[in-house]
Amino acid sequence: MTQNFPRISDETLGAHRVALVKARWHGEIVDQCQLGFERELARAAAAGESPAWSVDVVEAPGAFEIPLLARDLARSGRYAAIVGAAFVVNGGIYRHEFVADTVVGALMQVQMESDLPVLSVVLTPHHFHDLDEHRRFFFDHFLVKGQEAAQACLAVTAARRAIRAAA
Numbered sequence: 001m002t003q004n005f006p007r008i009s010d011e012t013l014g015a016h017r018v019a020l021v022k023a024r025w026h027g028e029i030v031d032q033c034q035l036g037f038e039r040e041l042a043r044a045a046a047a048g049e050s051p052a053w054s055v056d057v058v059e060a061p062g063a064f065e066i067p068l069l070a071r072d073l074a075r076s077g078r079y080a081a082i083v084g085a086a087f088v089v090n091g092g093i094y095r096h097e098f099v100a101d102t103v104v105g106a107l108m109q110v111q112m113e114s115d116l117p118v119l120s121v122v123l124t125p126h127h128f129h130d131l132d133e134h135r136r137f138f139f140d141h142f143l144v145k146g147q148e149a150a151q152a153c154l155a156v157t158a159a160r161r162a163i164r165a166a167a
Contacts, residue, residue, distance in 0.1 A: 012077050016050075017125065018055055019073040019079060020057050020081045024059055025088075036142065038146075071113075075117070085149075
């Protein structure tokens, strides 16, 4: 059985516009991802490593809503990539690994069905205690993860443009 996959337009592929969908649970920690992401894109542009990118930020109530918003953004045709960011912790009510796995799996589904890179900064620690030490650690960690997401975004979009140009 042959399956037809959508192909994003050359205009979308060449766009230097990305959407960042971030959950508001533990917002002060997740906001660090946005800061690291935007700083790294600006650094790469200032260093001449990449053109300037614009970042549109969309807030989701929680991690579970990120894939739906990512799908809507992918369908808009305005973005070269989408990033989802959330901090999913064990609140003692349900298995946080289930939530994180479900969200990341759904983001992969959006990526494959939309032909658009969808990157994940949906993190779930093995052990998180709402103490100053843990909050500081993950506050700093999300800044680094935002930088890494920006680097991945630049790399995957450049690779896709190169593949398209060689075809």
